[in-house]
Amino acid sequence: MQNSISPPTSTRLHRNVYEVIQSYVQLTKPRIIVLLLVTTGAAVFLASEGQVDPVVLLATLLGGWLAAAAANTINCLYDRDIDQIMERTSLRPLPSGRVRVRDAMIFAGVLAGLSFILLNTVTNLLAALLAQAGIVFYVLIYTHWLKRHSTQNIVIGGAAGAIPPLVGWAAVTGEVSWSAWVLFLIIFLWTPPHFWALAIYIRDEYAEVDVPMLPVIAGNEVTAKQIWIYTWLMLASTVLLVYPLGDCGLVYVVSAIALSIPFVKKAWLLLGDCENTEVARSLFKYSILYMMLLCGSMALDSLPWAQQVSYTVAQRVETLLSLVSLGA
Template identity: 45%
Template sequence: MTYVDPTSPELLADDEGPQRATFRDVVMAYVGLTKPRVIELLLLTTVPVMFFAARGVPPLGLVVATVIGGTLSAGSASVFNCVYDRDIDEQMRRTRRRALPRHIVTPAAALVFGVVLGVLSTVVLALWVNPLSAVLSVSANAFYVFVYTMLLKRRTTQNIVWGGIAGCFPALIGWTAVTGELSWVPIVLFAVVFFWTPPHTWALALRYREDYAQVDVPMLPVVKSARVVALQIVIYSWVMVATSLLLWPVASTGLLYPIVAVVLGAVFLAQAHGLHRRAKTSDELSVLQPMRLFHSSNLYLSLLFVAVAIDPLLH
């Protein structure tokens, strides 16, 4: 999926006043509210689990329905997040070009859009997948909006640790879409994503810690030194890699998955320890280079779940 940024400079007000947004501008603004890049990552942990649950290729219609329902649900949660956080988004460099801070879309219109997406996702999953998957999707949506966005994000340094639970649900939804029930296998994959989220998010927060400090969002890199944050990243990374290896005995996978998990885990741990070593010498971004770990974390999760999908095809 190609992501088109609806917040490009062409849509900003010029020196003579605000420019009139075109129909395409508005459409792309609504697309941007759903955070397509986040959706891509969530679907990446949904579809491979469906392959693993089916021990092969799942029915195409079921995959399509799950992807559509999951996309609508994740998009709905992101829209609600954008509506609630529009005040701080307007002040942060990373987010001030979003549709709401730039007044391309009104909060009321965005709220209606989010509700419509949420209702459609629930209908699609309930009718064409199964009720359990629909319930899990609604639960993930509600957790992200009410627990993370409204309760935790602006109050505690543990915001993304516990708030990140919402991003773990796709593993459960992918499994239940095929089997209609839960088991230890998706719970292990749920835990992998849970322990992956802090290193992934804290690396990004190190890069934008001044933004978070400006709006009083207590991300860990805002209230703790880079050295402390990097140590936490190392700890979570080790637990994540150990958890990923649990899938081998729990699910009786073939050899492909544990080999890939070990190799990817070793690379990830090397990146995490590298960040920690650099953090011991300086807090400067030019020295820390936290985005190296951030991009590596995306690659790690992507390839690990690709291995989850391919392993049963070979086993």
């Protein structure tokens, strides 16, 4: 934890209870959590084969939210020194003085504890432990060790963001299967294109606070090439849910193909014009939409009607191929 932080130049006091709540919610970085919950929900649907227990789903999402909120709060505590320097983060609750360090630490501890209790009580111990492991990995491995010391910070650190689907899968089945690890892999490989595109867009801000993001250290050209490579690795990993695992069918296949086309196009444009921050911003924004829609297609594909569509289409294709082979 960084301690050499000068007091905020101005402290904006809370005027009412609503503003107090707003400050603590801001500590949790709610916009980031939404995407994590989408990936968790997709895992719950896939593991349940569309027969979702609403109590398990709700408890898993709430437990996941609590764990992610705890991790993000600790991240805000650790990064409050650089948040104070960067213009876009200087008004966050800690650097602005709206929330005290001690109170934020207590808040994070309560959130983590509630997450463990809820997941362990309603789902199972494995899901609860995985959620806590996500907090530890995000705080110790990414925030403390990698973020300020390695250009591979978001590559290795991306594992923290890929843990939520493991939690979702474990909450339903009590184990972590190959399918759960494929979900982990998809998100793990998605993370570099997602964050490096953002890093190109705000490279100067990272440079200002000495965070060694890849564009700052190696330049935009190298970063764009890495984005291109990881994009194709990610797209290849999405196929594994169809073959050889067979967890997803036609709805997912069609969606995955359709969603991959703009992703590849934007990554290609960035590769050809790596200094264009607007292209990088466009890729960053689309990567969020891509992951949300891809997870949505997984959930839809797990439903009985979608499975019936896949079965019917497979039967007709098989019949057609039989007729063709007989005609030959």
